[in-house]
Amino acid sequence: MALATDGLARRTGADLRDRLRRVRMNVLLALQTGIAAGLAWLIAHELIGHSAPFFAPIAAVITLAVSVGQRLRRAFELVFGVAIGIAVGDLLIYLIGTGPWQVGLVVTLAIVTAIFVGGGSALVTQAASSAVLVATLTPPTITGISYDRFVDALVGGLVGLGVMALLLPLNPLTVVGRAAGPALDVLGEGLTATAEALASRDTDRAEAALARLRAAEGDLRTLQEAIEAASETTALAPVRWRARGALNQYVDAAEHVARALRNSRVLVRRALTLLRDGEPLPAELVEAVEALGEAVGWLRRELADAVEPVAARERALRAASEAGVAYAAGVGFSGSVIVAQVRSTAVDLVRASGVNGSDANRLVRRAVGRHVPPSPRG
Known part of the structure; x- marks a missing residue:
């Protein structure tokens, strides 16, 4: 009886907190x-x-x-x-x-x-x-x-x-930051959990990470709607015009974050196959996936601080570099696919940090190729 009462009290308290949070978000x-x-x-x-x-x-x-x-x-x-x-x-x-x-x-x-x-x-x-x-x-x-x-x-x-x-124009950066947080958190936590699952060869943990990433499409839609709302506010409200530069960072990053999320889902699915098939797993491959998760975390912090996401870019390039080391060390079929997906996701995150497409591909290609031996001539 006491346990049931405690459970009811916790659920009631959580429900009340959720209602108060929604009131605070919509009071303006x-x-x-x-x-x-x-x-x-x-x-x-x-x-x-x-x-x-x-x-x-x-x-x-x-x-x-x-x-x-x-x-x-x-x-x-x-x-x-x-x-x-x-x-x-x-x-x-x-x-x-x-x-x-x-x-x-x-x-x-x-x-x-x-x-x-x-x-x-x-x-x-x-x-x-x-x-x-x-x-x-x-x-x-x-x-x-x-x-x-x-x-x-x-x-x-x-x-x-x-x-x-x-009168009372919404803060566009608050609107976008509040919506970007969940999408970036899911992506970063999913990649980190995948790295931990690879390190411990835990398929259940990898499956849980994949489920979280699959459920993140709603967060992406929320982010896109928030960007549209913030763009409308900065267009109409003179007091919010100064936020245009910081908002443009979110606008430029959103498309590439969505691509990174979808590439990460492919990465996690292939990680599951690698674990089930017992393929070789160099430590550098785990470090590459972990570095991608760190890059996403830094991207969230730097976008929220309205600064150039330099640290996020560096972590993404480090992930590509570690993937190149893993490939040179020797991987199986699924491992090679993970290397390719690390590279693709790294390109997405470098582009989300503000680098154009050709430069992002060049930087990631150089980071990966630094450790991959050239192919022998026929």
Whole structure:
């Protein structure tokens, strides 16, 4: 009974900590959205003079509530979708009146119009919902069609973007660093665990490392979304323009980190085969894989510190050099594949450190070839 109570207490505490962490991560978004809704209503009501500008705060909330990184596009789709829905709704309801079949016709034509102009799902949805509101809550009166709703939507979308850019803009490096950490941790820890598995000839440990690396695709998607969000913020928020240089390092590194992750999965699969087949395993091959894990760890730290990843580059080249020593010492088929994958992953990490493709290949080729005897002539 006591053990069950202790387990429940631990799970409850962990759940509470997770909820608090999510609140801390999203509290700025909540503040942005609340401020934008209030400002949009204030501007539309007090400055423009609309008596019930409900479209303005709705538009502000929708603009900010979508995934960060899509707000500029979503604000355009929002305003354009509202314009289509209001135009179709106002015109048809003014001509044919209100009723169930009129509502259905208005929504159908609003969707068809949105699709015809090339809108995505967000624009189509917004056009349909705006048409519903026009047809049911605020149909046009006998005095004619009003443009107030479109103006309110425009005000809300612009206020949402303004709050994001000028008031409480997200720190782009914090957003990206928070997303890059898990992806780089999985890669570095997976390589380190593989080196330890090779050293101890532990297939179970190698299989666990492979499972972790296979599950990391979600972390890569999160990183890419974070980069898009940060790029949007640095484009719109003047106070974040200074972060562009450091952000570009993440942008340049992300593609090569993804390639390194996929090459590492091949490496670990071949390490499993080597262990099961009992092939020769030079100590330098273990050191090469371990050096790759160290390179990833240094890459994370140096990107977070916004400095050139020199240490990460050096560790990656050391991994290539050790792989060359292992190849010269003698390896089996799987060992030769691991050497090739170490080389490919080293190229990825050197490129992630800011070196262009031709130079990265030259540096890694030289590091490997330093220890590989030349092929005899025929």
